Amino acid sequence: MEIVSARNLTFTYAGSRRPAIEGVNFSVRQGEFVVLTGPSGCGKTTLARCLNALIPSFYQGELSGSLSVLNKDISNSSTSELSRKVGFVFQNPENQLFSLSVERDVAFGPENLGLPREETKRRVDWAMRLTGIDGLREAAPYELSGGQQQRAAIASVLAMRPEIMVLDEPTSFLDPLSASQILEAIANLRQEIGITIVLIEHRLDLASKYANRILIMDKGRVILEGPPSEVYSEEVRLIGVGIPKVSMLFHLLKQDGFDLGETPVTVDEASQRLRRLLRYD
Amino acid sequence: MLSIRMFEGFKFKQRKTPIHRLDPRPKFMIALTIFALSLIFANVMVFLLLFLAQLPLVCISRSVRRWLGSIKGGAILAAMIFVMNFLTGSTLVFSATMTLRFLVLVSAFSLFFMTTSPDDLGLALEKARVPYTLSFTFTMAVRLVPTIALEAQTIIDAQRSRGLEMERGNLIQRIRNYIPILIPLIVSAIRRSTELAEALESRAFGVTKDRESLVELRMKLSDYATVIIALAVLAIGIYVQLLITLPSLDTGIKMPALWKF
Amino acid sequence: MIEVRGLHFSYDRDEVLRGVNTTISDGEFVAIMGENGAGKTTLVKHFNGLLKPTKGEVTIDGVSTKKTTVANLSRKVGLVFQNPDHQLFSETVFQEVAFSMKNFGYSEEVIKKRVDFILETLDLSSYADSSPFMLSGGERKRVALASVLVSDPKHIVLDEPTIGQDFQQKDKLRNFIIQMNAQGRTVVIVTHDVEFVVDCKPRVILVSGGHIIADGTYYEVLSDTALIQKASLTSPQIAMLMLSLKDLGFNPKILDIYQAKADLEQRLSNVVYKDV
Numbered sequence: 066m067e068i069v070s071a072r073n074l075t076f077t078y079a080g081s082r083r084p085a086i087e088g089v090n091f092s093v094r095q096g097e098f099v100v101l102t103g104p105s106g107c108g109k110t111t112l113a114r115c116l117n118a119l120i121p122s123f124y125q126g127e128l129s130g131s132l133s134v135l136n137k138d139i140s141n142s143s144t145s146e147l148s149r150k151v152g153f154v155f156q157n158p159e160n161q162l163f164s165l166s167v168e169r170d171v172a173f174g175p176e177n178l179g180l181p182r183e184e185t186k187r188r189v190d191w192a193m194r195l196t197g198i199d200g201l202r203e204a205a206p207y208e209l210s211g212g213q214q215q216r217a218a219i220a221s222v223l224a225m226r227p228e229i230m231v232l233d234e235p236t237s238f239l240d241p242l243s244a245s246q247i248l249e250a251i252a253n254l255r256q257e258i259g260i261t262i263v264l265i266e267h268r269l270d271l272a273s274k275y276a277n278r279i280l281i282m283d284k285g286r287v288i289l290e291g292p293p294s295e296v297y298s299e300e301v302r303l304i305g306v307g308i309p310k311v312s313m314l315f316h317l318l319k320q321d322g323f324d325l326g327e328t329p330v331t332v333d334e335a336s337q338r339l340r341r342l343l344r345y346d
Numbered sequence: 347m348l349s350i351r352m353f354e355g356f357k358f359k360q361r362k363t364p365i366h367r368l369d370p371r372p373k374f375m376i377a378l379t380i381f382a383l384s385l386i387f388a389n390v391m392v393f394l395l396l397f398l399a400q401l402p403l404v405c406i407s408r409s410v411r412r413w414l415g416s417i418k419g420g421a422i423l424a425a426m427i428f429v430m431n432f433l434t435g436s437t438l439v440f441s442a443t444m445t446l447r448f449l450v451l452v453s454a455f456s457l458f459f460m461t462t463s464p465d466d467l468g469l470a471l472e473k474a475r476v477p478y479t480l481s482f483t484f485t486m487a488v489r490l491v492p493t494i495a496l497e498a499q500t501i502i503d504a505q506r507s508r509g510l511e512m513e514r515g516n517l518i519q520r521i522r523n524y525i526p527i528l529i530p531l532i533v534s535a536i537r538r539s540t541e542l543a544e545a546l547e548s549r550a551f552g553v554t555k556d557r558e559s560l561v562e563l564r565m566k567l568s569d570y571a572t573v574i575i576a577l578a579v580l581a582i583g584i585y586v587q588l589l590i591t592l593p594s595l596d597t598g599i600k601m602p603a604l605w606k607f
Numbered sequence: 608m609i610e611v612r613g614l615h616f617s618y619d620r621d622e623v624l625r626g627v628n629t630t631i632s633d634g635e636f637v638a639i640m641g642e643n644g645a646g647k648t649t650l651v652k653h654f655n656g657l658l659k660p661t662k663g664e665v666t667i668d669g670v671s672t673k674k675t676t677v678a679n680l681s682r683k684v685g686l687v688f689q690n691p692d693h694q695l696f697s698e699t700v701f702q703e704v705a706f707s708m709k710n711f712g713y714s715e716e717v718i719k720k721r722v723d724f725i726l727e728t729l730d731l732s733s734y735a736d737s738s739p740f741m742l743s744g745g746e747r748k749r750v751a752l753a754s755v756l757v758s759d760p761k762h763i764v765l766d767e768p769t770i771g772q773d774f775q776q777k778d779k780l781r782n783f784i785i786q787m788n789a790q791g792r793t794v795v796i797v798t799h800d801v802e803f804v805v806d807c808k809p810r811v812i813l814v815s816g817g818h819i820i821a822d823g824t825y826y827e828v829l830s831d832t833a834l835i836q837k838a839s840l841t842s843p844q845i846a847m848l849m850l851s852l853k854d855l856g857f858n859p860k861i862l863d864i865y866q867a868k869a870d871l872e873q874r875l876s877n878v879v880y881k882d883v
Contacts, residue, residue: 103773104773104774104775105744105745105772105776117548119544119547122547123547144547145547145551145552148548148549153544153545155541155544157541159493160538160542161545163485163546165464165465165489168560168561169465169560172559172560172561174550176557176558176559177549177550177551177552177553177554177557178550178553179553179554179557179558180558181558182558182559182560182562185558185560203360205360205489206489207489207492207496210643221549222549225549225550234771238770240642240643241799241800241840241841242839242841243643243839245841267773270844302774305774305775307773307774307777310802310843310845310864311844311845313864314845314848314864314871317864317865318868318872323872332847333851335848336848336852339848339852340852342875343852343855343874343875500690501694503688504693506677506678507677507681507685507688508694508706508707508710508754509678509681509707509710509711510678511676511677511678525696526696530692530693530694530695533695533696533740534692534693
């Protein structure tokens with residue numbers, strides 16, 4: 066079932082001469098894990114902002130085309146309205162944690178929705194358990210590591226029980242180990258509660274293994290779309306997309322005349338493929 | 347000059363002491379009681395008593411080092427108060443009394459802020475019917491202080507690494523040296539506020555007027571007891587001041603008349 | 608030469624560096640790696656005197672950092688911070704880049720020459736009169752880089768230069784860093800981006816828990832899975848791939864993608880799968 070449907074979506078920020086996104090056709094089905102990527106300035110953050118109506122209600126500008134998210138037309142909705150359905154996790158964990166304890170931050174969203182105390186408590190317990198930060202209830206945000214802060218941010222978004230979670234480069238400020246742990250946690254969420262994930266990410270070596278679909282944008286347009294192995298077979302490096310090294314390896318081999326079939330996305334896949342081929346040594 | 351150390355003594359640290367566990371409202375009452383008493387009286391013995399009475403509280407709340415920091419930090423201002431009083435013709439003991447009054451107040455409020463979490467303060471404000479937006483602004487501001495302080499340090503480091511010498515030059519030059527620190531700080535604050543606003547919108551901030559917070563402030567027996575004690579002390583103080591004349595310990599030592607303005 | 612001897616450093620009562628010893632010779636290219644909080648940034652802040660050792664000594668070109676000022680050391684050691692927005696404050700890009708030269712007391716003519724030169728080198732000449740705040744993220748990063756390089760310091764330290772950069776930007780950065788090193792400057796990068804370091808091929812110093820736990824060539828250090836785990840990093844993909852094929856006779860210390868490709872092609876040629 067399609068829950069996000071964008072047709073010919075175009076947006077120009079107020080005061081800007083060129084559109085940030087242009088003629089974007091984009092859809093997401095319920096339960097998918099979609100990765101949105103592309104070089105800096107390609108429009109991926111702009112597109113993400115449309116998903117919870119930050120565009121056009123928070124960011125001024127000219128919007129044309131259509132985008133419906135969970136049957137709501139975003140040009141007529143406010144972010145607050147959509148916050149119950151679409152959760153947004155931002156890049157900088159520090160600027161999305163407001164309270165002096167993790168527990169109160171996770172409770173923040175449900176409190177804002179005016180939920181009764183019992184319900185809020187239930188959701189807080191549930192969200193903190195799912196993100197593995199139950200032991201950090203009393204911790205202040207600035208006492209946490211980057212990875213813990215992002216988990217807290219994800220928990221606070223989860224507590225609002227959205228159907229879709231949009232994450233804008235959540236691993237930017239994290240070291241590789243924390244980054245892979247966070248991405249795994251996000252993928253597990255999808256398994257456990259069936260939430261739909263739209264992830265903006267540069268670190269394709271870490272994120273690709275969880276993705277159903279990769280969408281590559283450049284200069285405001287979607288230029289490539291499909292399952293990772295399909296997309297990584299193309300010359301995407303030239304646009305500025307860093308595909309996993311193992312994918313690039315197979316790509317290079319293919320260029321030299323060694324066509325080894327489907328492009329692997331993880332080290333395990335690549336290893337298995339090569340072992341099979343080389344056993345015939 | 348106000349020492350930075352003085353502010354350390356007002357920073358909240360999470361501890362599990364009986365004082366920390368008290369509801370913020372009775373604690374504030376104690377601070378107010380001390381404040382009221384320090385205005386009602388002008389007797390050096392009383393102030394000494396008020397000052398010493400806080401020591402056990404400081405010890406129980408395990409904040410001795412930071413409390414000492416706030417006293418030390420206020421020491422310079424205290425010394426100024428002493429000198430100003432003495433030089434303008436007051437007696438030695440009177441000047442000491444004024445100085446002690448100041449220290450008593452610094453100590454009382456330092457104790458309050460060190461043992462009360464800003465979150466609880468925010469909740470207390472809410473309970474006092476302060477509009478949520480305001481109490482939230484307060485909690486947010488407190489939450490941002492360490493973050494911004496860290497950022498300020500990073501900015502200072504970055505600019506020093508480009509040869510900026512903060513201590514160099516005359517007064518005007520030194521003030522100018524702050525520009526490369528303040529501008530990035532301000533720009534960053536503006537950027538941060540946009541990001542915060544986005545995140546607030548995304549979490550439905552301001553959607554309902556009727557908020558039920560997860561944590562509720564409830565007065566326990568110890569809280570009521572504290573309020574009663576505070577009121578009792580205040581009552582005794584007023585009684586004493588109105589009906590009993592306290593011995594003045596003033597020795598009458600003053601500055602020589604030549605210095606009198 | 609940067610010499611670190613018995614370096615201990617504590618923030619208040621928190622000991623972050625617990626006895627660090629190392630030497631970085633002139634013209635070397637070194638990557639200092641480790642998880643967030645391991646002490647890498649704390650270590651490099653000693654190189655220009657921002658931090659002074661609690662115990663031990665740091666010597667830059669023979670001068671102990673305890674005996675001189677940050678301003679003096681900054682002439683020799685250029686430290687580029689992670690976030691350019693923590694330093695931009697001027698009305699124009701030109702003024703921004705000229706800032707350090709002004710502080711160091713150079714004449715107007717020298718300043719103009721050097722600023723023009725560095726702006727040219729970093730592709731920023733067209734922005735000389737623009738406000739630095741109007742530029743894009745990547746451009747602001749280049750301005751920050753320019754403002755440190757303008758005084759031509761002998762040693763350059765970059766703190767987490769790859770954060771938030773896309774693939775192409777990282778590529779350009781890598782080439783630029785290699786070029787700076789080729790011109791004889793000592794280059795030290797502090798990073799946790801393992802794939803980036805593999806592409807740069809520097810000497811690698813691993814820091815964990817306030818100690819140096821490894822110091823060697825990139826292929827020796829980054830192919831060691833035990834060390835990688837201890838430093839909370841992730842292994843480079845090619846290293847993991849080669850390791851998984853070790854029993855088939857592949858060298859697990861190959862991290863470079865082109866080398867791996869060459870080795871694989873050699874083996875694959877023996878198998879009748881070549882698509883001509």
